[in-house]
Amino acid sequence: MTVESILEKLVAFPVLGGESNLSIIHWIKEYIESHGVETKLVPNEEGTKASLHCRIGPAVDGGVILSGHTDVVPVEGQEWSTDPFVLTDKGDGKLYGRGSCDMKGFLACCLAALPQMIKADLKKPIYFAFSYDEEVGCLAAPELARDINTYYTETPKYAIIGEPSLMEPIVGQKxxxxxxxxxxxxxxxxxxxxxxxxxxxxxxxxxxxxxxxxxxxxxxxxxxxxxxxxxxxxxxxxxxxxxxxxxxxxxxxxxxxxxxxxxxxxxxxxxxxxxxxxxxxxxxxxxxxxxxxxxxxxxxxVPHLDTKADDDIVGLIKKISGNAKLDTVSYAAEAGQFANEGFNAAICGPGSIEQAHRADEFITIEQLEKGVEMMEKLIGELAAEDFS
The missing domain is CATH 3.30.70.360 (Alpha-Beta Plaits)
Structure with a gap:
């Protein structure tokens, strides 16, 4: 599937923060497992919601977590010119739909790159970590990050949280x-x-x-x-x-x-x-x-993120994103929670936060392509013999 067709499918799941996300997480689970990759669900106590994680590549220390959330904010009271849960291409280089930017665009980039990740001779693994209820308080990420730390025999080193940043590395979060x-x-x-x-x-x-x-x-x-x-x-x-x-x-x-x-x-x-x-x-x-x-x-x-400019994750994201400028944000994200579990974390993803949570939310096709390009470069880095 192409990145656009995957994004179209993801946008069609109207899963709001606080609601059950089982419909979208089971679709993602089936997609990943159709490529021969084992997944692990991390459900809430009631069994009405679940996060997901999986590993692509060898069971060795030093891998990279790609983190994103599956829920979106409501559309009620907003004046949309399109159906918010139908990905719409108006021919202006933008793809409209709730969550297209925040942050199903990043999820689509991860999933579209999955076949290439599997085929590559990775020396270090890539992990997907997809949560629920981020939009109502980043509720699921702490348990998800802890489960990754305890489930695998090896220990990932990095965590890239794919919030929309126009592909700029974000090293600080309040x-x-x-x-x-x-x-x-x-x-x-x-x-x-x-x-x-x-x-x-x-x-x-x-x-x-x-x-x-x-x-x-x-x-x-x-x-x-x-x-x-x-x-x-x-x-x-x-x-x-x-x-x-x-x-x-x-x-x-x-x-x-x-x-x-x-x-x-x-x-x-x-x-x-x-x-x-x-x-x-x-x-x-x-x-x-x-x-x-x-x-x-x-x-x-929600804990802050305070990644240093000389931390290894920053150098990695600079390489794979093509951006050297560092920035910080004041909005809530799951990066600080992953950092608290010992992962070297930063934020970087396609799309602009200016488009999030508003009517006619969109991601540009160019940003989506850059997100896929970042995945390809990450694969190249993790397939290199000297990656550390």
Whole structure:
């Protein structure tokens, strides 16, 4: 199958983050096994979802993992000019469809190159590692990476996460954590604002603390110029509370996300915020004993990636991608999770992140071809006697 025909098949699976991905993962499994390669599924506890990994080549240390996710974001509420789950070629050099860029294009490049990988006399192996639920918090990658480490007798060295980067090597990724904070106050007439505890007013104190914490990090020169912005960011994206202008709100909540540069620690910042929450509880319970603040994890923390410019993986990706410029990103990806399992990791894949998650998502045919070319060059590197 050609890379375009494989991408067409992958796009036709409308598997959203959080939903069962068994339809697409079983198609991929059957495709790989039709070429004589054994696969291993890593299911969730309920058996409704599964990641997949496999090895092509000899069982020796030092191989390369090619990592991607099978889920996509929703299309509801977006104005598409094409059917989002039908790969569409309008004749403008672009292939339209949900996931065409993020990141089924990379998966298609991997699968299209599989026959060539099998035929090559590889001295080091190539591994596929395809996950589920990346789009709702990078949930499956830690277990997938651990399973690769324990399932094979040999140990892979590198991990290339094929997020769309226009084939540029990405060596840094911010850590990410999303929480929802709930405030329980006391309802009453608005004229009694000093006799009651407004959940909205208290939520305002908490939001202001978070903004000031971000400003303190900047003032303390906790900066990393590789990123834009070059500091950890704290953002409040959704606030709820209240029923009327003249009613003191007894309930309020807000979602916030924390994106940290490698030198900042997610858990430390959250612990500081928790301590401030306890201070507010102690003060306000003198007025209303039922006052409470709860912080609920929206999804688990995603660790940062901090690959050094002189790490071996960077030199390899420069060779096979044809790009020497290094970059960093602030979005969530599975690269940091693979790095935490001991793999020398970086991000590099076809397509532009600017096209991801939007209506009329597309990948250019040129980028798809460059992705296949990268696979071919990787095969050449791993077939070389002196590859290390």
């Amino acid at each position: 850590g990410i954590y999303i929480l929802e904070t709930y405030v329980n106050g006391s309802a009453g007439h608005s004229s009694r604002i000093k006799q009651e505890i407004s959940a909205i007013h208290e939520a305002m104190h908490l939001i202001l603390w978070l903004e000031q914490k971000m400003d303190r990090l900047i003032a303390d020169k906790q900066l990393d110029d590789r990123f834009h912005p070059p500091h950890s960011s704290i953002h409040i994206g959704l606030v709820k509370g209240g029923i009327a202008a003249n009613v003191i709100a007894d309930k309020a909540s807000f979602y916030w996300d924390l994106r940290t540069i490698p030198k900042d620690d997610i858990s430390s910042i959250v612990a500081e915020f928790e301590a401030f929450c306890r201070e507010r509880e102690e003060k306000n319970r003198k007025i209303f004993p039922g006052f409470e603040i709860k912080n609920v994890e929206h999804h688990p923390p």
